Amino acid sequence: MTTTLPVADQASTFRQLRARLLRNGLRVALEHSRTRLVTMLGTSAFVFGFTFAVGMYLFNQLAKTNVPFKGGIVEGLFDLMFFTLGTMLVFSTGLILYASLFTSPEARYLLCSPARADRIFATKFQAAVAFSSWGFVVLGIPIFLAYGIVSGVPWYFYALLPAYLLGYVLLPGSFSAALCLLLVRYMPRNRRQFLVVVALIAAAVLGFWLYKVGMGLKRSAATGGREIDDLIGQFDLFRSGFAPSHWMTRGVMAAARDDLTGALIPLAQVWSNGLLMYVLAAWVAKRVYRTAYDRIAGGGRGKKIYKTSWLDRVMEGMVFYLDRRTRTLVVKDFRTFRRDPTQWAVLILFALLMMLGASNFRQYYSAGLAVMDKYAVSLMNLCGTAILLCAGLSRFMFPLISLEGRKFWILGLTPVSRDQLLWGKFVFATTGALVIAETLILVSDVLIGLPWEGIVLHAAVMAVVAVGLSGLNVGLGAYLPNFKETDPSKIVVGFGGTVNMVVGLGFLVIVIGTMAVPMHTAQLAKAASVAAGGSDAINPWVYVGVPVGLVVGALAVVLPLRAGARSLRAMEF
Amino acid sequence: MIDITNVSKSYGPKVAVQDLSLHIPDGELFAFLGPNGAGKTTTIKMLCGLLFPTTGSVRVGGFDLRTHGDQARALVSYVPDQPFLYEKLTGREFLQFTADLYAMPREKAAEKIDEVIELFHLDEFVDDLTERYSHGMRQRTVFASALVHDPKLLIADEPTVGLDPKSIRELKTLLRKLADGGTTVFLSTHTLDIAQELADRIGIIDRGRLLGCGTMTDLRKHAAMDGNLEELFLKITEEPAVEVPV
Numbered sequence: 001m002t003t004t005l006p007v008a009d010q011a012s013t014f015r016q017l018r019a020r021l022l023r024n025g026l027r028v029a030l031e032h033s034r035t036r037l038v039t040m041l042g043t044s045a046f047v048f049g050f051t052f053a054v055g056m057y058l059f060n061q062l063a064k065t066n067v068p069f070k071g072g073i074v075e076g077l078f079d080l081m082f083f084t085l086g087t088m089l090v091f092s093t094g095l096i097l098y099a100s101l102f103t104s105p106e107a108r109y110l111l112c113s114p115a116r117a118d119r120i121f122a123t124k125f126q127a128a129v130a131f132s133s134w135g136f137v138v139l140g141i142p143i144f145l146a147y148g149i150v151s152g153v154p155w156y157f158y159a160l161l162p163a164y165l166l167g168y169v170l171l172p173g174s175f176s177a178a179l180c181l182l183l184v185r186y187m188p189r190n191r192r193q194f195l196v197v198v199a200l201i202a203a204a205v206l207g208f209w210l211y212k213v214g215m216g217l218k219r220s221a222a223t224g225g226r227e228i229d230d231l232i233g234q235f236d237l238f239r240s241g242f243a244p245s246h247w248m249t250r251g252v253m254a255a256a257r258d259d260l261t262g263a264l265i266p267l268a269q270v271w272s273n274g275l276l277m278y279v280l281a282a283w284v285a286k287r288v289y290r291t292a293y294d295r296i297a298g299g300g301r302g303k304k305i306y307k308t309s310w311l312d313r314v315m316e317g318m319v320f321y322l323d324r325r326t327r328t329l330v331v332k333d334f335r336t337f338r339r340d341p342t343q344w345a346v347l348i349l350f351a352l353l354m355m356l357g358a359s360n361f362r363q364y365y366s367a368g369l370a371v372m373d374k375y376a377v378s379l380m381n382l383c384g385t386a387i388l389l390c391a392g393l394s395r396f397m398f399p400l401i402s403l404e405g406r407k408f409w410i411l412g413l414t415p416v417s418r419d420q421l422l423w424g425k426f427v428f429a430t431t432g433a434l435v436i437a438e439t440l441i442l443v444s445d446v447l448i449g450l451p452w453e454g455i456v457l458h459a460a461v462m463a464v465v466a467v468g469l470s471g472l473n474v475g476l477g478a479y480l481p482n483f484k485e486t487d488p489s490k491i492v493v494g495f496g497g498t499v500n501m502v503v504g505l506g507f508l509v510i511v512i513g514t515m516a517v518p519m520h521t522a523q524l525a526k527a528a529s530v531a532a533g534g535s536d537a538i539n540p541w542v543y544v545g546v547p548v549g550l551v552v553g554a555l556a557v558v559l560p561l562r563a564g565a566r567s568l569r570a571m572e573f
Numbered sequence: 574m575i576d577i578t579n580v581s582k583s584y585g586p587k588v589a590v591q592d593l594s595l596h597i598p599d600g601e602l603f604a605f606l607g608p609n610g611a612g613k614t615t616t617i618k619m620l621c622g623l624l625f626p627t628t629g630s631v632r633v634g635g636f637d638l639r640t641h642g643d644q645a646r647a648l649v650s651y652v653p654d655q656p657f658l659y660e661k662l663t664g665r666e667f668l669q670f671t672a673d674l675y676a677m678p679r680e681k682a683a684e685k686i687d688e689v690i691e692l693f694h695l696d697e698f699v700d701d702l703t704e705r706y707s708h709g710m711r712q713r714t715v716f717a718s719a720l721v722h723d724p725k726l727l728i729a730d731e732p733t734v735g736l737d738p739k740s741i742r743e744l745k746t747l748l749r750k751l752a753d754g755g756t757t758v759f760l761s762t763h764t765l766d767i768a769q770e771l772a773d774r775i776g777i778i779d780r781g782r783l784l785g786c787g788t789m790t791d792l793r794k795h796a797a798m799d800g801n802l803e804e805l806f807l808k809i810t811e812e813p814a815v816e817v818p819v
Contacts, residue, residue: 020670
C-alpha cells in the first residue's frame with residue numbers, strides 16, 4: 001500500500017478560494033458590469049426602503065389603534081413572520097444546495113479531488129445560505145427598524161438585530177441541508193411517485209391549516225375582533241417553546257422591553273441550536289454526500305419517449321394567421337418551453353396563490369366585510385401579474401435569440417428569413433403572455449367583484465403590457481445578444497439582460513402609472529368621499545392616460561424589434 | 574496502481590459496466606477505447622471516486638475507493654473532456670488552489686507552478702481570469718493543474734479535443750515521458766492513432782464488457798487478423814459482446 005500523503009488544511013484552502021473568488025468577482029463587477037451591480041444594489045435598496053416605509057405605515061396604524069407594541073398581538077405577528085421566513089429559508093436553501101451539491105460542474109470537480117465530503121459541503125452550504133438569506137436580511141432588517149423607531153426601543157435592540165437574523169439563518173439552512181442530503185441518499189428508487197405522494201400530503205395538510213386559519217379569520221372579523229381564539233389557536237404550533245421562530249420573537253420582544261438578560265438567552269438558544277444543527281448537517285454530509293451523489297448519478301430513468309402533444313396543436317391553431325414556416329418556428333419554441341417544468345412551474349404557483357387570495361377576498365366581500373378595498377387589491381393583482389410577466393419574459397424570451405446564436409448556422413441555412421425568425425419569436429412571446437396575463441387578471445378581477453369598467457381597463461392594460469414586454473424582450477434579445485453563454489440564466493443576468501429588465505420595469509411603471517393608477521386613485525378617493533358624505537362622481541380625466549399608455553406600448557414593440565431585426569440581418573454565422 | 578476486480582455498475586435498469594476486471598501496473602500508459610456509451614466514462618468516474626461500483630471493487634495505489642477514497646484520490650489527477658475552471662480565478666490562482674488542496678509545501682508548489690506554466694506555455698494568459706480562456710487554453714490549464722502535484726495516476730478523458738496540432742504533439746510526448754517516469758496514465762480516447770502510437774496496452778470496451786485487452790500483438794492475436802488499431806477495433810467491436818478472458 002502506498003504511504004498516506006500529508007493532509008491539507010482544507011478549511012484554510014477553501015477560505016482562500018472564497019476570498020479570491022469574491023475579490024476577483026467584485027473587481028470584474030466594478031470594472032465591467034457596473035450596470036448590473038448598480039441594478040442589484042438599487043433594487044435591494046428599493047426593496048429595503050419600500051419594506052421600511054410599509055413597516056412604518058403599518059406600525060403607525062397600530063399605534064393609532066392603541067395596540068400595545070410589546071404585547072401579545074405584535075408577538076403573534078412576529079411569530080408568524082419568523083415562521084414564514086424560516087419556512088422559506090428551508091425551501092430556498094434546500095433547492096440551492098441540491099443544485100450546487102449534485103448538479104454543478106464544481107461539485108463534480110471537487111468530488112474527484114482529495115477534498116473531504118464535509119469540507120465540500122461546508123463551502124457549498126455557506127454560499128447557499130448567503131444567497132438564500134439575502135432576501136431575509138433585506139426584508140427583516142427594515143421591518144425591525146420600523147418597529148424599533150415607532151415603538152421606542154433601547155439602543156441594543158438595534159445592535160442585537162444582525163446577530164438574531166444571522167443566527168436564525170443557520171437553523172433552517174442546516175435543517176434543510178441535512179434533509180436534502182438524506183432525501184437524495186435514501187429516497188425510494190421511484191422518485192417521482194415518492195415526491196408526488198409527499199407533495200400531496202403536504203398540500204393536504206397545508207390546505208387544511210389554511211382553511212382553519214381562514215375560518216378563524218372570518219369569525220374574528222365577523223365579531224369585530226372579539227373572538228380571535230380560533231384564529232390564534234391555529235398558530236399554536238409555532239408559538240410553542242420548541243419553535244425556533246418563537247425563540248426569535250421572545251428575544252426580540254425582550255430587547256424591545258429593555259430586558260437584556262431576557263434578550264440574550266433566546267439569542268444564545270438560537271445560535272447554539274443553529275450551530276449544533278450545522279455540525280449535524282456536516283456530519284450527515286461526511287457520511288452520505290458521496291454515496292448520495294453516486295445514487296443520484298446512477299439512479300437511472302426509464303427511457304422517455306417524447307411525442308407531439310395536443311398542446312402543440314392548440315399553439316399552432318392560435319397562430320393560424322402566420323405562414324407555415326413561422327408557425328413551425330413558433331411550435332418549436334413552445335415545445336421547448338413546455339418540456340421544461342422549471343419554466344412554467346413558477347407561473348402555475350403564482351397563479352394559484354393569486355386565485356387563492358382573490359377567492360378569499362371575495363368571501364370577505366360577499367360577507368359585507370370591507371377588510372380591504374377591492375380597488376386596492378385589484379391594483380396589487382395587476383402590478384403583481386405585470387411584474388411576474390416581466391420577470392418571466394426576461395427569463396425565458398430574452399435569451400432565445402442568444403441561444404439560437406450558438407446554432408445559428410442551422411437557421412442560417414434554412415429557407416427562413418431572419419425577420420421571420422424574429423417575428424415568430426415575438427408572436428410566440430405575445431401569444432403566451434396574452435393568454436397567461438389576461439386569464440390571471442380577468443379571473444382575479446371577477447373573483448374580487450370589480451365593476452365592468454375596471455375589468456375592461458385592466459384587460460386593456462394587460463394587453464399593452466403583454467405585447468409591449470414581448471416586443472422589448474425579443475427585440476432587445478436580438479439587439480444585445482450574448483452568443484458566448486449557453487446557460488440562459490447567465491444570459492439574463494449579463495449586461496443585455498440587465499438592460500432589458502430595467503427597461504421592462506420602467507415600461508411597466510409608465511403603462512400602469514398612466515393607464516390604471518389614476519382610475520384606482522379616483523375610486524379610492526371616491527370611497528373616502530362617500531363615507532364622509534361627499535360626492536360619488538368620478539372625473540373622466542382619469543382615463544386620459546390610456547392613449548398615452550397605448551402609444552408607449554406601440555413604441556415598446558416597434559423600436560426594439562426594428563433594432564433587433566437590423567442587428568440580426570447584419571449577423572454573420 | 575489500478576486494480577479493478579469484477580466491477581459492475583448499473584444506472585437503474587441499465588448496466589453500464591459488467592464484470593470488469595483490470596490490473597494496470599505503475600508506469601504503464603493504458604489506452605481505453607470503445608464506442609459511445611460503451612462504459613468508458615463510467616469506469617473513469619469509478620476510478621476517480623465520483624461513482625461507486627454496484628458490485629466489485631476499485632483500488633488505486635492499494636486504497637479501496639469506497640473505504641479509503643480520500644487517500645486514493647490524493648494519488649489521482651483527472652482531466653475530463655469538459656474541463657472545469659473557476660471562472661473568477663486566474664490560471665495561476667487555480668494552480669495554487671490545486672497545490673493547496675493536495676497539501677503541497679509552499680516552496681515546492683511555487684516551483685512546480687512555474688514548471689507547469691512553462692511546460693504548457695501558459696505564461697501569456699496565466700494571470701488573466703479563466704472566464705476569458707478559449708477551449709484550448711482551458712484544456713492546457715487543466716492539464717497543468719493535473720500535473721502540478723505530481724500524481725501517481727493521471728486519468729485523461731479525450732485529452733486532445735480542442736488542442737492545436739502542435740499542442741497535441743507536445744501532449745503526446747509529455748504523456749509518454751510521464752509514463753516512462755513511473756506515472757500511470759489511463760487514457761480514454763476515440764483517436765485511435767494516438768492510442769496505437771502511445772499506449773503500452775490497450776483495452777477495448779463495448780456495451781459494458783471488456784472485449785479485448787493487451788498490446789497490439791495481443792489484440793491482433795485476439796482478433797485473428799493483422800492490421801492497424803482501427804481495423805482491429807472495428808473487428809472486435811462488431812462481434813457480439815461475449816466474455817473474453819483478460
